[in-house]
Amino acid sequence: MTDLISMTIAEARNGLANKSFTSLELTDAHLAAIEAARALNAFVLETPDKARAMARAIDAKIAKGEGGPLAGIPLGIKDLFATKDVRTTACSKILGNFVPPYESTVTSQLWRDGAVMLGKLNNDEFAMGSSNETSCFGPVVNPWRREGSNTSLVPGGSSGGSASAVAALLCMGATATDTGGSIRQPAAFTATVGVKPTYGRCSRWGIVAFASSLDQAGPIARTVRDSAILMRSMAGHDPKDTTSVDRAVPDYEAAIGKSVKGMKIGIPKEYRLDGMPAEVEKLWTEGAAWLKAAGAELVDISLPHTKYALPAYYIVAPAEASSNLARYDGVRYGLRVPGRSIGEMYENTRAEGFGDEVRRRVMIGTYVLSAGYYDAYYLRAQKVRTLIKKDFEDCFAKGVNAILTPATPSAAFGVGEKGGADPVEMYLNDIFTVTVNMAGLPGIAVPAGKDAQGLPLGLQLIGRPFDEETLFSLGEVVEQAAGRFTPARWW
């Protein structure tokens, strides 16, 4: 069993093609691993019957030589993706037992290509958070622990279930979404690879909306190659999402192993924070040296508006969230808490259905959009956003191919350790990732080393719009130099 679950997608693809094992065997091995790992709380819904039915169907196709690029590969799906006839909750009480009558475009493309669904993965409620502690199903536990300690650590968020499940070998890859860092930060906390594609690269149709101008779906996988394989199936134009872009989807896997010689890699001085742990700083320098050794040229760059990214994000994202979440009114979906009038019913439903963090965002968002404050906050934040985007454009115009930064300011922290008294403490986790969403750019987080306590740390590469391929090429250089990291099993 261990052999079947510790393979990469690329290896499993070969094994399936060679008939070394069937998708049903592969799927059963993962279902058993999931059952044995309930302590991680990574899955909020296991769908073993569906998984086996999908595996059997794809095995029949493989036998006829009709596989598809993901034929027989078992995946986990973040509970933010609508899955037809399978409960989808965004990990919020307000969605209750909502069962969508439709499938998200991204997941339907995975099934089109032959993948198998193992179940739905935990996430922060409506993807709001950086630790997966705001989920109505409770926190996800990181399979990584500090050396010599049994303290439960967070896997990061909001795609904490995805990251934890992939790191713990419960699924070969997972879908995730990233509004301000929710793919890259949990990837960095669990030594997995996370890709946030260019805004518009993947369809948002059928994904529960958080902040529509920032949300983007992407994969979490165990290797750069696996993330490239998943990306090819997830990406693509969709007439049902007017912000999805009509551009051919490249063969991302072909970018793996391509020479990075002569590429210009920007090192932004504004990402060198006061009080940044020495280990993070060291890793960053090391990562730059690896890329240089592979023939890339390092250049110092400046992204002067970086310091405004987090404050501007915490205006734009809650504003859009308050508008998107207006639809949860007790009439259309899930939970309804009665009241004496329809107004009271709305109030009761929303008060009981939304958790603290979601309520905080709705209040902030409603405030910054209200008459009298709109210009001072929302409009201003949008202008700042344009400046942030221009910082990147100026660098790319000077020939910079990609930008190297740390993925997170620290390694994973303990469950309940952060953000209790001050939510901003939690928000600071995304300091290196939100700029990328604000500018609509692609970014990849790749495991690169460990801190003094043995916890994984990641590096981030930021690319030009729609140039995910360069990120895969560079990401693989980092992966080759750093090696791969697997948590010791304790669960």
Ligand code: GLN
């Ligand atoms: N942590 C950020 C937030 O809470 C980003 C979340 C995300 O990317 N979905 O808004």
